[in-house]
Amino acid sequence: SQQGEEDPQALSIQEGENATMNCSYKTSINNLQWYRQNSGRGLVHLILIRSNEREKHSGRLRVTLDTSKKSSSLLITASRAADTASYFCATDVAGTALIFGKGTTLSVSS
Amino acid sequence: DTAVSQTPKYLVTQMGNDKSIKCEQNLGHDTMYWYKQDSKKFLKIMFSYNNKELIINETVPNRFSPKSPDKAHLNLHINSLELGDSAVYFCASSQGGLSYEQYFGPGTRLTVT
Numbered sequence: 001s002q003q004g005e006e007d008p009q010a011l012s013i014q015e016g017e018n019a020t021m022n023c024s025y026k027t028s029i030n031n032l033q034w035y036r037q038n039s040g041r042g043l044v045h046l047i048l049i050r051s052n053e054r055e056k057h058s059g060r061l062r063v064t065l066d067t068s069k070k071s072s073s074l075l076i077t078a079s080r081a082a083d084t085a086s087y088f089c090a091t092d093v094a095g096t097a098l099i100f101g102k103g104t105t106l107s108v109s110s
Numbered sequence: 111d112t113a114v115s116q117t118p119k120y121l122v123t124q125m126g127n128d129k130s131i132k133c134e135q136n137l138g139h140d141t142m143y144w145y146k147q148d149s150k151k152f153l154k155i156m157f158s159y160n161n162k163e164l165i166i167n168e169t170v171p172n173r174f175s176p177k178s179p180d181k182a183h184l185n186l187h188i189n190s191l192e193l194g195d196s197a198v199y200f201c202a203s204s205q206g207g208l209s210y211e212q213y214f215g216p217g218t219r220l221t222v223t
Contacts, residue, residue: 030208035214037151042200043153043200045213048211086151092209097166097168098212099155102150102151
């Protein structure tokens with residue numbers, strides 16, 4: 001069964017705006033990762049946040065993790081057209097496999 | 111240099127045929143994976159190999175058989191292809207398993223007619 005679920009499914013914003021996407025999951029995790037997928041390409045790792053961490057930053061990306069609510073959010077600040085892609089969260093459940101959500105499709109228009 | 115490469119990029123074949131997809135990584139990673147992404151972009155783990163040994167084998171028809179000749183290669187062979195096998199197949203690798211980032215290949219789009 002599916003572990004992670006991103007929200008919203010689709011998001012359209014203008015360049016310069018911030019984009020926030022959320023991920024909810026069902027069972028306890030060891031870590032949570034965010035990936036980006038450009039159209040027709042493979043996934044690219046963005047950030048890994050461990051279950052004992054609450055927030056991580058990488059450039060314009062900010063990820064938060066709330067294990068009590070079983071949720072994570074990815075914030076992209078000052079979005080650019082090049083940020084247009086699908087974003088997936090993936091959870092490491094009991095060290096068995098990385099379970100991906102269905103993704104949020106982000107469109108950034110100039 | 112490409113970190114994780116897959117061949118072919120596109121594969122169009124008829125039902126009942128047997129086909130293989132090859133994957134190679136030059137990152138020195140010890141764990142490799144196969145994922146299937148359906149038309150709705152849902153990505154699901156199929157297999158995971160660590161140092162040439164199978165460690166994850168999700169519920170996948172036994173028509174799918176992974177083969178790892180060495181740590182840098184993980185090939186996927188599919189027998190008796192069915193329409194439902196049409197999808198994009200991704201190979202990935204990581205160093206140390208699930209607590210580390212995974213590096214994905216560009217994908218192989220398989221179309222079964």
